[in-house]
Amino acid sequence: MLNNETMNELNLEDIDYWIFDLDNTLYPCEANLFTQVDHKMGLFIQDMFDVSYDDAKKRQKNFFLKHGTTLRGLMTEHGIEPYDYLKFVHDIDFSVLNVDEILNDAIGKLPGEKYIYTNASTDYAGNVLAHIGLDGCFKDIFDIHDADFRPKPDMRSYHKMIEKFGVNPKKSIMVEDIAANLNPAAELGMATVWVRTDTHWGDKGHNGDNIDHVAANLSQWLENITRHIE
Numbered sequence: 133m134l135n136n137e138t139m140n141e142l143n144l145e146d147i148d149y150w151i152f153d154l155d156n157t158l159y160p161c162e163a164n165l166f167t168q169v170d171h172k173m174g175l176f177i178q179d180m181f182d183v184s185y186d187d188a189k190k191r192q193k194n195f196f197l198k199h200g201t202t203l204r205g206l207m208t209e210h211g212i213e214p215y216d217y218l219k220f221v222h223d224i225d226f227s228v229l230n231v232d233e234i235l236n237d238a239i240g241k242l243p244g245e246k247y248i249y250t251n252a253s254t255d256y257a258g259n260v261l262a263h264i265g266l267d268g269c270f271k272d273i274f275d276i277h278d279a280d281f282r283p284k285p286d287m288r289s290y291h292k293m294i295e296k297f298g299v300n301p302k303k304s305i306m307v308e309d310i311a312a313n314l315n316p317a318a319e320l321g322m323a324t325v326w327v328r329t330d331t332h333w334g335d336k337g338h339n340g341d342n343i344d345h346v347a348a349n350l351s352q353w354l355e356n357i358t359r360h361i362e
Contacts, residue, residue: 142305142345142357147244147323149297149304152270154250154257156309157350159229159264161329168224173202176220180212201251201283203276214281222256231265238354239269241361247297248273249306251283272297284313285337290320307350312337318344325353 152158155166170192178188195205206212239246247270250257254275261267274296279289294301305323308314314324315337325345328334347353 142323144243144357144361147303147305149244149299150242150246151249151293151297151299151304151306151317151322152246153306153308153310153313153327154248154252154260156329156331156334157307157327158235158266159232159260161309161331161334163228163230165224165226165228165260169221172221172224176217177202177206180206180210200286201276204281204283207281214276218253218256218276222253222259226259226263229260229263231263232351233265234355235351236265236269238351238358239266241358242354243361245297245299246270247299249284249293250274251276251279253277284308284310285316287316287319290316294320305344307347309334310337311335311339311343315339315342318342325350 159165173192174185174188177183177191178185181188181191183191192202195202195209199205199208203214203217206217207214248257248261250273252275254273254277257273257275258267261269274293276283278296279286279292282289284290301317301321305325306314306317307325307327308317309327309329310333311326314326318324318339319342323344324342325347326343327350328346328348345353
């Protein structure tokens with residue numbers, strides 16, 4: 133049974149680079165932030181195709197299943213420009229997010245460079261980080277634009293991320309709530325931390341061999357490993 137404890141020993145001296153996912157990783161999935169985004173996706177498709185909302189959600193699901201993200205499906209099958217879409221779906225209420233002082237303190241103690249790797253946009257990531265009190269705590273952000281709109285777990289995105297950040301995968305650790313997104317990271321030689329949310333999308337693509345550490349509560353996990361760092 134996976135639990136909140138480190139599955140393998142973690143030597144912080146082995147890690148020079150921390151690569152964090154954003155949504156449902158640096159804030160709890162109970163905030164339901166993506167529920168707002170998901171609703172806006174449906175509204176966008178409803179307006180674009182002049183269909184009912186129920187039909188729009190069916191189309192959205194098909195785009196997601198076929199292409200990995202709704203946006204990628206709309207771009208591939210209908211040639212939409214991504215910028216207006218992203219601006220629309222990311223115009224949500226960020227006030228549902230709260231500052232987690234334990235998490236933020238632990239992240240501040242982590243040795244090495246810290247980065248954000250997200251399938252969202254940098255503007256969206258900036259809004260999230262500002263509302264959870266982590267604005268300015270990361271050296272750089274790799275977003276969906278940087279990935280040429282190829283989302284995780286597309287391996288091409290990981291190669292572009294490594295190139296942009298200039299990190300050594302074998303000295304890196306990736307923290308992510310979707311298990312499938314850790315598989316390419318492990319293949320590239322990164323250590324991995326799965327933030328377990330007990331959601332169906334979080335378990336998707338689970339491969340225990342590619343998960344080095346499990347954090348049912350990321351704040352507690354990071355607090356434990358940084359406890360002796362001044």
